[in-house]
Amino acid sequence: MKKHRGVLVIGEVNGDKQVVPSGLELMRLGNSLGRKLAEPMTCLFIGSEITKSITDLELTFCERIAVIDDPDLDDYHPEKFLNAILNLCRSEGLPRLILAAHSVMGQDLLPRLAVRLQTRVVTDCVDISMDEADGLFLMTKPVCGGNIMTEFKNRRFPALATVRPGTEKQEAGPDRNPAEIVSVVLEEYQTDERVKNLIRVSDNLNGVPLEDARVVIAGGRGIGNAEGFEQLSDLAKVVNGAVGSSRPACDLGWISPSTQIGITGKIVAPDLYIAVGISGMMQHITGMSSSRHVVAINKDANAPIFKYADSGIVGEFQEVLPALTEKLKEL
Amino acid sequence: MNTLINIVVCVKQVSDPEGPESLYSIDHDTKQVVTKGLPPTISTFDENALEAGLRLRDQCSGKLTVISAGYKLSKSLLRKTLAAGADELILLDSESFAQERLDSYGTAWILARAVEKIENTDLILTGRQAADTNAGLVGLYLAEILGISAVSFARDIVVNENGVTMKQDFSDGYGSVEAGFPVLLTVGAEAGQLRNIGLMELRKAKKKPLVEWTENDLPNQDIPEQALVPMRLYKPERERECDFIRADSLKDAGTALAQKLRNAGLV
Numbered sequence: 001m002k003k004h005r006g007v008l009v010i011g012e013v014n015g016d017k018q019v020v021p022s023g024l025e026l027m028r029l030g031n032s033l034g035r036k037l038a039e040p041m042t043c044l045f046i047g048s049e050i051t052k053s054i055t056d057l058e059l060t061f062c063e064r065i066a067v068i069d070d071p072d073l074d075d076y077h078p079e080k081f082l083n084a085i086l087n088l089c090r091s092e093g094l095p096r097l098i099l100a101a102h103s104v105m106g107q108d109l110l111p112r113l114a115v116r117l118q119t120r121v122v123t124d125c126v127d128i129s130m131d132e133a134d135g136l137f138l139m140t141k142p143v144c145g146g147n148i149m150t151e152f153k154n155r156r157f158p159a160l161a162t163v164r165p166g167t168e169k170q171e172a173g174p175d176r177n178p179a180e181i182v183s184v185v186l187e188e189y190q191t192d193e194r195v196k197n198l199i200r201v202s203d204n205l206n207g208v209p210l211e212d213a214r215v216v217i218a219g220g221r222g223i224g225n226a227e228g229f230e231q232l233s234d235l236a237k238v239v240n241g242a243v244g245s246s247r248p249a250c251d252l253g254w255i256s257p258s259t260q261i262g263i264t265g266k267i268v269a270p271d272l273y274i275a276v277g278i279s280g281m282m283q284h285i286t287g288m289s290s291s292r293h294v295v296a297i298n299k300d301a302n303a304p305i306f307k308y309a310d311s312g313i314v315g316e317f318q319e320v321l322p323a324l325t326e327k328l329k330e331l
Numbered sequence: 332m333n334t335l336i337n338i339v340v341c342v343k344q345v346s347d348p349e350g351p352e353s354l355y356s357i358d359h360d361t362k363q364v365v366t367k368g369l370p371p372t373i374s375t376f377d378e379n380a381l382e383a384g385l386r387l388r389d390q391c392s393g394k395l396t397v398i399s400a401g402y403k404l405s406k407s408l409l410r411k412t413l414a415a416g417a418d419e420l421i422l423l424d425s426e427s428f429a430q431e432r433l434d435s436y437g438t439a440w441i442l443a444r445a446v447e448k449i450e451n452t453d454l455i456l457t458g459r460q461a462a463d464t465n466a467g468l469v470g471l472y473l474a475e476i477l478g479i480s481a482v483s484f485a486r487d488i489v490v491n492e493n494g495v496t497m498k499q500d501f502s503d504g505y506g507s508v509e510a511g512f513p514v515l516l517t518v519g520a521e522a523g524q525l526r527n528i529g530l531m532e533l534r535k536a537k538k539k540p541l542v543e544w545t546e547n548d549l550p551n552q553d554i555p556e557q558a559l560v561p562m563r564l565y566k567p568e569r570e571r572e573c574d575f576i577r578a579d580s581l582k583d584a585g586t587a588l589a590q591k592l593r594n595a596g597l598v
Contacts, residue, residue: 014503075506078481104501108483111468115475120436120559123467138562143465145348147355148364151563194480194514198496198507209503215598239598251520258502263465264376264519266502272597282352289569293597295588296573304352312573313588315581323585331593 004157007034007041008095009062010085012105013050015202019057021212022101022165027062029163030099033128039096042066043179046084048074051183058178065179068186075197076105082112087186089117095158097128097137102162102267114160121160122152124263128161137161146263146286165211166269166290203258208242210259215241215272216288218261221248222277222298222317229255231321232276238328244268246284262287276317280305297321334492336393336453336512340384341442341469342412343374344404348462355566362561363431364463371405373412376458376519383488383522384456385416391490394418396449400441402429406541413536414528421445425545427554434559435464439472444549446477452513454495459483459517470517480514486521 009030011023027043034041045054046068054067068084089095098113100106102124114121122139126149129138137159140151154160210216217232217239232243244261245254261268262284273291277298278284285308288294296309297317306312313320346366356365373381381397388395397412400423413420423445426432433441446452457470474481485508488497494511500521510516546552576591578584592598 076501104484107467108471111471112475112481114468115436115472120434121468122559124465141465142567144355144364144366144463145465147352147566148357149565149567150362150561153560153562155558155560194494194511195482196509198509200504200506202504211502247520251524257500257519257521258504264460272592281349283348285569286567289567293592293595294571295592306573306575307570309573310571311588311591312575313581313584314575315584319581320585320588323582324589327586327589328593328598331589 004094004096006039006093006095007037008098008158009041009043010098010100010106010109011043011045012101012103013045013047013053015200017047017050017053019045019054020101020103022103024059025165026099026101026163027059029128031061033097037096037130040064042092042095044068044085044088046073046081048072051181055181060178062179065181066184067181068184070186075200076108077195077197078108078112079193079195081109082116084186085113086116088184098158098160100162102164106162110160110162117158117160119156119158119160120154121162122154123162124267125161125163127151128163142263142286145281145283146289147282164267166267203256207236208240210242210244210261210266211268213242213268214270215239215274216244216261216268216270216291217241217274217276218244218246218278218288219249219255219276220246220278220284221252222279223249223254224277226254228277228318231318231325235274235321235325235328238325239272241270241272246278246281275305275309276321278305279303280308334391334393334490336387336391336490337451338384338388338393338395338454338456339446339449339452340377340381340395340397340412340417341455341457341473342377342381342397342399342409343458343461344371344399344401344408345374345461345463346370347372348375357564357566359564361431362564364564371408373408374458374462376460376462378458378525379520379522380456380458380518381412381415381417382525383516383518384454385526386523387454387488387490388416393453396421398423398442398445398449400428400438400445402426410533410536410541411528413539413541414532415525416532417539419540419542421449421542421544423544427546432557433554434557435466435468436472436559437555437557439469439476440555441549442469442473443476444551445544446473447550448544448548454490454512455479455515457515457517459519467517470515474515477513477515480510481516482508482510482514483517485516485518488516488522
């Protein structure tokens with residue numbers, strides 16, 4: 001077995017066969033880590049009929065993209081995707097570092113991969129570096145709902161991490177040629193098909209997906225009921241934003257769990273985050289603390305959310321939001 | 332439904348995760364989080380896992396065993412699982428199982444040995460992420476160590492003759508998935524809130540079997556060493572200076588906010 005070398009980034013495509021934005025960001029991070037290690041970086045995409053959309057992107061911040069394109073790999077399936085990655089590692093050698101986004105796929109795939117490769121994974125990573133003294137990777141993640149950050153050292157190789165969006169702060173490197181795209185054909189392999197995907201249903205979301213929105217308006221327990229979220233939707237439409245929520249609003253059934261922002265939900269980093277009727281529990285804050293500008297609207301002046309906000313209004317949201325929406329329509 | 336299934340639910344004792352931020356502090360010598368004054372609770376998603384398990388057990392008869400690993404576990408807390416309806420509680424309690432000594436893989440390894448000792452398990456349920464580590468690893472690690480199938484983010488679980496069907500949530504929708512026994516499922520809040528527990532159930536719980544195991548009761552005592560080691564802990568700085576918008580009325584405040592955001596180029 002060859003010595004561990006290089007960085008492998010596992011990209012992701014959505015139902016429309018487009019590379020998801022967090023994947024692009026992850027590629028930049030993988031690229032900068034590869035440069036620091038002076039080792040090659042490969043980005044891997046797995047799916048069906050995805051080669052064209054990846055080639056069309058003409059990605060320049062990545063030298064090499066491996067594409068495993070097979071009709072059998074249309075939907076995410078843990079065993080099939082695991083086998084594809086292990087196949088690649090067998091033929092090209094094991095990398096030193098494997099990264100995936102902290103998405104449902106990343107959270108599902110990497111722990112399994114860690115056991116197969118007899119190593120460990122750190123999930124929801126916000127920082128990755130290497131200890132110069134021993135060459136082992138250091139990875140930092142939030143714990144205790146985000147109240148504390150822990151930096152872990154992985155004593156094994158390859159080191160694995162799922163990375164949260166907004167982690168790669170540096171800009172793209174110098175212009176280079178578009179990445180070399182390599183089609184990888186898998187050898188025959190046995191897949192355990194005890195788990196079967198039956199159907200896949202897409203959310204019928206109007207407007208911008210939450211993780212990509214530049215403006216997010218989120219509601220919490222203070223919204224009071226499902227109808228209360230209509231005022232947030234009205235505002236979202238005017239600013240081309242997305243509606244999010246904190247866990248209590250989801251648990252109470254007022255809004256879909258797919259809108260939940262927090263350490264157990266989605267992590268967002270928009271330009272503008274408006275928290276409406278959200279108390280400010282750390283589990284929620286940790287999901288939006290990288291937002292550029294935070295506005296809090298809450299009738300309780302002592303709500304912790306105001307500690308994490310740049311602008312605040314103390315009062316009933318029903319009296320604030322309509323006026324805010326109206327004025328923005330005007331301006 | 333006549334299918335008899337054996338269910339194991341893995342449950343973790345944690346310090347109440349919803350305490351005020353000031354109650355979480357750091358012991359820099361042991362590299363552990365210290366929570367003074369926070370009561371022990373069952374990790375939130377593990378309660379959902381228990382509820383999911385109870386619903387399935389009620390649908391199709393069979394046995395539901397709860398297992399929990401740690402050191403100096405609270406029997407009174409974990410007996411709640413018996414009061415909720417579990418048939419047996421097995422506490423894996425030993426200094427060797429203390430959280431400081433293990434990484435998530437070590438924890439999963441210990442649970443795997445316990446499941447092997449229990450035998451004939453069809454379905455294992457775990458919360459998808461512990462409320463203290465927020466790691467989201469033990470469930471999937473456990474399935475891999477046992478060499479069984481696993482589905483994460485599962486909800487709306489239905490048992491059939493040979494397995495389960497369920498929905499699996501993704502960020503942009505959901506999938507319908509079928510899995511044969513034996514299988515491990517990780518769940519979140521969508522799997523259902525834990526049922527209310529009355530005084531009568533609490534009393535009945537005292538008569539249900541509570542078993543305690545240490546490493547000496549496990550078929551294998553070679554607990555894997557920590558490979559993921561905490562090096563440094565710190566409190567993140569997230570606080571900002573809040574500019575409170577004051578106006579004659581909330582309506583005016585809303586209008587003023589609109590202007591402020593537009594001027595700042597944020598909308």
